[in-house]
Amino acid sequence: MAKDWIRPMPRAWWLTRRTWRVFMLRELTSAFVAAYAAFLLLLLLRAREAGDPASTVWTGFVECLSSPWSLAFHGAVLAMALLHTATWFVAAPKALRLFRGEEPVPERIVVGAHFAAWFGASLLVAWLVLG
Amino acid sequence: MESSSPVAAAAPAPAGAAPPTIVLEVFRYLPDSEDAPRYERFTVPYRHDWVVLDALNHIKDRLDESLAFRWSCRMGVCGSCGMMVNGAPVLTCGAFLRDYLPGPVRVEPLTHFPVSRDLIINMEDFIHKMEAARTWLIPKEPRRLEEGEYRQTPAQLAQYKQFTLCINCMCCYAACPVYGLDSTFVGPAALALGQRYNLDSRDGGQAERAEVLQSDHGVWHCTFVGDCSRACPKGVDPAGAIQMGKVQGTVEYMKALLLPGRRARAQG
Numbered sequence A: 001m002a003k004d005w006i007r008p009m010p011r012a013w014w015l016t017r018r019t020w021r022v023f024m025l026r027e028l029t030s031a032f033v034a035a036y037a038a039f040l041l042l043l044l045l046r047a048r049e050a051g052d053p054a055s056t057v058w059t060g061f062v063e064c065l066s067s068p069w070s071l072a073f074h075g076a077v078l079a080m081a082l083l084h085t086a087t088w089f090v091a092a093p094k095a096l097r098l099f100r101g102e103e104p105v106p107e108r109i110v111v112g113a114h115f116a117a118w119f120g121a122s123l124l125v126a127w128l129v130l131g
Numbered sequence B: 001m002e003s004s005s006p007v008a009a010a011a012p013a014p015a016g017a018a019p020p021t022i023v024l025e026v027f028r029y030l031p032d033s034e035d036a037p038r039y040e041r042f043t044v045p046y047r048h049d050w051v052v053l054d055a056l057n058h059i060k061d062r063l064d065e066s067l068a069f070r071w072s073c074r075m076g077v078c079g080s081c082g083m084m085v086n087g088a089p090v091l092t093c094g095a096f097l098r099d100y101l102p103g104p105v106r107v108e109p110l111t112h113f114p115v116s117r118d119l120i121i122n123m124e125d126f127i128h129k130m131e132a133a134r135t136w137l138i139p140k141e142p143r144r145l146e147e148g149e150y151r152q153t154p155a156q157l158a159q160y161k162q163f164t165l166c167i168n169c170m171c172c173y174a175a176c177p178v179y180g181l182d183s184t185f186v187g188p189a190a191l192a193l194g195q196r197y198n199l200d201s202r203d204g205g206q207a208e209r210a211e212v213l214q215s216d217h218g219v220w221h222c223t224f225v226g227d228c229s230r231a232c233p234k235g236v237d238p239a240g241a242i243q244m245g246k247v248q249g250t251v252e253y254m255k256a257l258l259l260p261g262r263r264a265r266a267q268g
């Protein structure tokens, strides 16, 4: 019996197709979202000392936040979080196939509903924080 | 290692005009006489209405009868002519040469599969996957012939109809990097067809299929690249079927966790 020829994938396989590069970027956004979750935990930890007038931990932390590094970090996280949200919302109809009788609900309606809910939730948060 | 074409190379065509010929770079692997694959260039006549499969048939009829490839229907139904054309998995009977001008057009066997000879892949693994996913109807209630047919409303049919359109061409496996990296993954078509029967109101095989579909090699191995759905020539959307499988698996898991009666049944 003749031998089959096996073609292994190259190590940098994900660079070889555009859709795979986009996929890897989407996956990478999760790392930024996770990093920001860690940052929020740190913020909570520091905020515990905010009420203590003898402690400089909180004021020092707030000062750190206005450093260029912190601003760059927040800018990068914002961009990645927006990309993360948009790509997953666009993918949502794959997992959520709805029917009205025999007719499938168009994908753009499912996607649109996600963006509308996001916008609504953002307004609510803005109202709570700023209002 | 490239052998020269039996026909003289085509002159570059002037912009806008159709060239008289087009070059195909064809993957050749002859395991009986050669140790490794190579690419062979063939110059074939260019016709506006020719697809890549027509060019391959021209090569086989006129230039080199030893070239091996699969095809049957020439109309996008049998699913046997799937190959890589310029790196993308397509049905060669639906891939027009005019979309690859000015050439050369690189034709290779479907990637991620072992190659048996030239453009022919070994599809044994795929057949096993289809069996493992139990891609057939397992009736919910057995019926005798005199009891008549299993009935279904158009709305029930609509739930799974899209997934019945699969022609087993395996283009989705060639598009899937997860399968390429780890062939223990059940893969797009077999998972989509398993889901097709899971969604069928006449079917009662969900629990049986879950052993494979909900395993580590099943839907949970998928990282949702989505290229299977982009590559599918029939619009089946395997990626969608797999994500639905993940949702259903999660719902079943939560039910088993929260409803004690169900847990006993699931474990039993």
Ligand code: FES
Pocket: B071, B072, B073, B074, B075, B076, B077, B078, B079, B080, B081, B082, B091, B092, B093, B094
């Ligand atoms: S030859 Fe049948 S699908 Fe292409």
